[in-house]
Amino acid sequence: MLIEHKRIKLEQGKFLEVTGPAAVRLVSGEAVLMGKRLSDRDVVIVPQWRTYAFKALRDSELDVSVTKETVVKVADYNVAEEWERGLSEVVGLKRVVIAGPTDSGKSSVTATLVNLNLNENYEVSVLDSDVGQSNLCYPTMVCKARVKDYVFTLSDLEAEEHRFTGTITPSVERGRVVSSVASLARGRVVVDTDGWVDGYEAGCYKQELLRAVSPDAVVYLGKAPWWARGPWKLVELPPSTGKERSRQDRRSIRKNKYRKALEGCKSKDIDLNEVQPLFSVIFNSPWGDEALKESVRELIGVKPLIVIPWGTKVIAVVKKGSKYKKVKDVEVIEEGEERGLLVGLGDKRGNETLGEVIKIDYLSKIMKVKTCFKGRPEYVAFGRVKLSEDFSDKIYKKPF
Ligand SMILES: Nc1ncnc2c1ncn2[C@@H]1O[C@H](COP(=O)(O)OP(=O)(O)OP(=O)(O)O)[C@@H](O)[C@H]1O
Ligand SMILES: [Mg+2]
Numbered sequence: 001m002l003i004e005h006k007r008i009k010l011e012q013g014k015f016l017e018v019t020g021p022a023a024v025r026l027v028s029g030e031a032v033l034m035g036k037r038l039s040d041r042d043v044v045i046v047p048q049w050r051t052y053a054f055k056a057l058r059d060s061e062l063d064v065s066v067t068k069e070t071v072v073k074v075a076d077y078n079v080a081e082e083w084e085r086g087l088s089e090v091v092g093l094k095r096v097v098i099a100g101p102t103d104s105g106k107s108s109v110t111a112t113l114v115n116l117n118l119n120e121n122y123e124v125s126v127l128d129s130d131v132g133q134s135n136l137c138y139p140t141m142v143c144k145a146r147v148k149d150y151v152f153t154l155s156d157l158e159a160e161e162h163r164f165t166g167t168i169t170p171s172v173e174r175g176r177v178v179s180s181v182a183s184l185a186r187g188r189v190v191v192d193t194d195g196w197v198d199g200y201e202a203g204c205y206k207q208e209l210l211r212a213v214s215p216d217a218v219v220y221l222g223k224a225p226w227w228a229r230g231p232w233k234l235v236e237l238p239p240s241t242g243k244e245r246s247r248q249d250r251r252s253i254r255k256n257k258y259r260k261a262l263e264g265c266k267s268k269d270i271d272l273n274e275v276q277p278l279f280s281v282i283f284n285s286p287w288g289d290e291a292l293k294e295s296v297r298e299l300i301g302v303k304p305l306i307v308i309p310w311g312t313k314v315i316a317v318v319k320k321g322s323k324y325k326k327v328k329d330v331e332v333i334e335e336g337e338e339r340g341l342l343v344g345l346g347d348k349r350g351n352e353t354l355g356e357v358i359k360i361d362y363l364s365k366i367m368k369v370k371t372c373f374k375g376r377p378e379y380v381a382f383g384r385v386k387l388s389e390d391f392s393d394k395i396y397k398k399p400f
Pocket of ligand 2: 106107108192
């Protein structure tokens with residue numbers, strides 16, 4: 001990576017927009033980045049793909065270390081100007097939700113509001129409710145981090161509280177995402193959200209989320225839709241004009257995160273007779289008797305290991321490789337099909353750690369899970385996402 005150094009003069013009131021990778025240092029004058037006044041001791045690392053906008057409060061000079069990919073631009077105007085002005089109305093408030101479409105600047109606005117709170121000596125936490133592209137933790141999780149110092153990129157924060165929602169999109173498990181967020185929305189907190197904002201379903205989900213958080217203010221990046229209104233202050237800010245991430249980018253970001261969460265973890269035997277299974281149809285239902293097994297055998301042509309009545313349907317677990325007929329009201333799960341299913345292992349305080357199912361012995365109810373959870377979990381929450389060998393994920397439709 002070729003690195004070159006540039007010294008840039010920035011007139012008072014102008015912006016230096018730097019798209020990373022780059023390192024920036026203030027040499028003289030006065031400048032601000034996302035609400036933080038820079039000192040000459042700060043070396044700001046601009047990550048790849050991200051754009052930071054430095055504003056000169058006086059005539060200033062900045063040193064920028066650049067690579068071939070870095071883009072540096074001096075501009076008369078940047079949205080950061082309006083963001084800081086708008087956010088000054090909500091500094092110090094207890095719960096503030098930041099919402100808007102994907103790539104509209106939610107996470108950058110969250111960081112800016114955090115920094116403005118630190119300027120006033122307020123203690124503040126960040127709660128990331130985006131289960132698909134969390135900055136604070138792994139996909140399927142909702143996490144909270146207490147902020148100890150100024151922050152520009154939320155992934156630099158370290159989350160202390162984790163909840164497993166079992167999904168990478170709130171549309172599949174709205175209640176689980178909402179209740180996870182609700183359990184963490186305490187103290188002074190800035191809540192970053194996902195970009196699912198259009199349509200009736202999205203609106204209903206966001207209304208549920210807002211009701212659970214009960215915010216003092218909602219900040220919307222763009223023109224606020226109907227669901228953003230309520231008994232709270234509403235601040236509309238212009239969206240950023242930054243680079244968009246494609247579906248493919250998002251998928252590969254998730255893959256890397258799963259790898260980080262699970263690679264190198266050990267396998268753990270969990271006895272589901274002793275450890276409470278949550279959100280599991282199979283392990284929380286009375287298992288069917290011989291008569292039911294026999295009637296399912298007549299329907300599908302093979303005798304299942306276990307059968308579980310499930311609403312108007314029946315779940316049947318069969319031996320791997322069994323030849324069975326597909327029939328309407330019997331949901332068949334082959335032994336081994338559970339491999340890759342994500343679960344959350346909970347401790348006494350309700351903190352949850354990601355795990356990946358290796359194998360379930362349905363008869364003994366012993367489950368082998370790959371996880372970095374230490375000790376014996378209090379409970380296991382089953383999810384709806386399955387990973388393949390290469391860590392790509394898929395929503396799993398069958399009941400667990
Ligand atoms: N002041 C700014 N000027 C120009 N670009 C910016 C500015 N602030 C942020 N950006 C860029 O805009 C893009 C989106 O920003 P950000 O990640 O904060 O948005 P988001 O709404 O949280 O996105 P996501 O939906 O992926 O969570 C990023 O590439 C970011 O670097
Ligand atoms: Mg974001």
